[in-house]
Amino acid sequence: MKRALRPNLINSLSTSFSSSLPQQHKLPSLHFHTNIKAHFVAKLQTCKDLASATSTHSNIVKFGFSNDxxxxxxxxxxxxxxxxIDNAQxxxxxxxxxxxxxxxxxxxGYVGLDQANMALCLFRQMQGTVVLPNEFTFATLINACSILVNLEIGRRLHALVEVSGLQSNLVACSSLVDMYGKCNHVVEARxxxxxxxxxxxxxxxxxxxxxxxNAQGHTALQLFKEFNHSGLDRPNHFMLSSAINTCASLGSLSDGKxxxxxxxxxxxxxxxxxxxxxxxxxAKCGCVNYSAKVFRRISIPSVIPYTSMIVGAAKYGLGTLSLQLFQEMVVRSIKPNDVTFVGVLHACSHSGLVDKGLELLNSMNGKYGVIPDAKHYTCVADMLGRVGRIEEAYELAKSVQVEGDARAMLWGTILSASRLYGRVDIALEASNRILESNPEVDGAYVTLVNAYALAGDWENAHNLRSEMKHTGVYKEPGSSWIEVKEPT
DNA sequence: ATAGGGTTAG
Structure with missing residues (x-):
């Protein structure tokens, strides 16, 4: 194997460089050296699989470039x-x-693989060396902070950007604007x-x-207009998507049009x-028929427009349309993802197609290779709860391992359904689990009080309410308890 | 050679 590989490589090299080599009599080895390196680099840039990457890697070592x-x-x-990333590291x-x-x-590389923290660790290591960060280093690190919503480190990097004299640098500042925006600091971004x-x-x-x-859609659109009138450049698809998204969040059909x-x-x-x-x-502006028109004009829709359309139809109670679209993408071999399943499960839920929904949940992993997670279970629990299949919803919730806010959401769904159908026993169970998942959630306290009250256990209800007053999580009775997470 | 912005869910 190895014997065959090397002559082949040398053959291919000598053919690619045969025109230049003979003329360079004076410095043949040096030029050969430079050219061969360029050849390897070119190979690496077009590498499509690990096998060719590792073979080029071993050639780089063989030809003495391992220290280059x-x-x-x-x-x-x-x-x-x-x-x-393991090979790279x-x-x-x-x-x-x-x-x-x-x-x-x-x-x-780490940021791209959802390990933004590792990028920050690397920076700490880098600071122990003589190598200085440049605008790209800062942009990468600030991007990591945006992903982590870590304002504290973001600010420290901002200070370092200034110290490094990059305070007016286009790349560094653009990432800072983005970081402050993602951390909800609009004024600083501006x-x-x-x-x-x-x-x-x-x-x-x-x-x-x-x-x-940051809920300032009108200002966003104003700025979009300003850019369009400035004559600086034409908006590209990034800017246009952002503007369209703004119209969607405003629910403004006129701006959307x-x-x-x-x-x-x-x-x-x-x-x-x-x-x-x-x-x-x-769809968000109330015109799902326009959505359908736009969708049908896409010649080969990918999973994203399919999902947008499935979700849009589901919201309007057009469950059959959602399921048809889902079927269509399966036939066209477009692989559904986790969000697509949220959409179809919602469709089933909103259209009372309960057994179809259960069937889909059970086939997700085996048939489509998408592992159901908390959001899917919550969706199905909601679907079962709506039609009064409380026991099944409860059993489903108990059977899954979920942590944190997602767990509070799941049990919040169970709670809502059990209250609706007067199942105080399950309501109590659900309240307790919400408290376990996220004790800071004040809404859950209220609900627990309600559940105790419902069960006629007024003493416990009273005690808990006093405790809440004490710990400062008291909420006036009658206020909405569904808001598990208040916007900050 | 390396970098910054966007699209589907809740």
């Missing part, structure tokens, strides 16, 4: 593209000389946006999204991402 930082950085990035650990690209690449000396589509999109995600008009004028209506946003927007 440039080649190793390419290898790291190649492994990261193939989602092999191992290589990184073995590098004798790491530069800022080595560090930043590995950090970005201050940075205003302080930037150059802005591009990305920075404007970050600012628009910040307003949109105007934005749809902008999309058409810019010739962006063929974009899958934009179409998904439009389908969702029309």
């Amino acid at each position: 930082t440039f080649a190793a950085n390419h290898l790291i990035n190649c492994y990261l593209r193939l989602f092999r 191992k290589l990184f650990d073995e590098m004798p000389q790491r530069n800022v690209v080595s560090w930043t690449s590995l950090m970005a 201050l940075i946006f205003d302080s930037m000396c150059t802005r591009n589509v990305v920075s404007w999109t970050s600012m628009i999204t910040t307003y949109s995600q 105007i934005t749809h008009g902008v999309v058409i004028r810019l010739g962006q209506d063929a974009s899958d991402v934009i179409a998904s946003a439009l389908v969702d927007m029309y």
Whole structure:
């Protein structure tokens, strides 16, 4: 095997370099060296599978480039593209000389694999070296803070950005705008946006999204308009999706139609991402028939527009349409994901197709390879609860392992159903589990009081209410207890 | 060579 591999490689190299090699008599070895390295790097950039990555890796070692930082950085990035963070980390650990690209690449790799914390750890390690962070390093780290909603570290990085003299840097500032926005600090995001000396589509999109995600949709749309009149650039599909999404969150059909008009004028209506946003927007603005129109114009819809349409139809009680669409995507071999199943399960729930819903839940993993999680169980528990199949809902909830807020949600659903059907025993059980999952939830206290009261256990109800007053979680009786999580 | 923004659920 190995014997065959090496001559082949040398053959392929000599053919690719045969035209340049003979002319370079003076420095043949040096040029061969440079060219062969370029060849390996080119190979790494187009690597599609682990086998070719590892074979190129071993060739890099064989040809004596194992200590070459440039080649190793390419290898790291190649492994990261193939989602092999373990290989990338191992290589990184073995590098004798790491530069800022080595560090930043590995950090970005962790962020991309939902391990934003690891990126921050790496930065701490990096600070113990002589390598200095650049704008890309900061952008990657600030992005990690956005994902983690970690304002504290975000602020520290902001300070470091300033110390490093990058306070007007486009890339660093755009990520700061995004970070402050994701941490709900709109004013600070805007201050940075205003302080930037150059802005591009990305920075404007970050600012628009910040307003949109912080319940200031009108300001977001105003900024979108401002950008369009500024003549700086044309909005791209990122900015357009954000604007459409803003209209959806506002529930404003008129703004939605105007934005749809902008999309058409810019010739962006063929974009899958934009179409998904439009389908969702029309459904949220009360026009599911428009959603259907947009959806049917997509030639090959991916799982996202399919899901948007399934969810939209489900909300309008068009359960049969949702299920038809689901069937259609299965026939077209478009793989449903976890969100798609939330949609179809909702459809079953809202249209009273209970047994169909149960059948779907049970076939999710085996037939479609999607492992049901808390949100699916909550959905099905709600479906069973609505039609009074409380026992089954209760058994289902007991059978699943869920933690934290998701657990409170699941048992909140059981609680709601058991109250509705007067099952005080199960209501009590559910209240207790909500308390176990999340003791800070004041709504659960109220519910527990209600449950005790319902059961006629007034003494316990009274005691608990005093305890609540004591711990400061008291809520006036009669207020809504369904709000498990209040917006901050 | 490395980087920043967007789309489906609750």
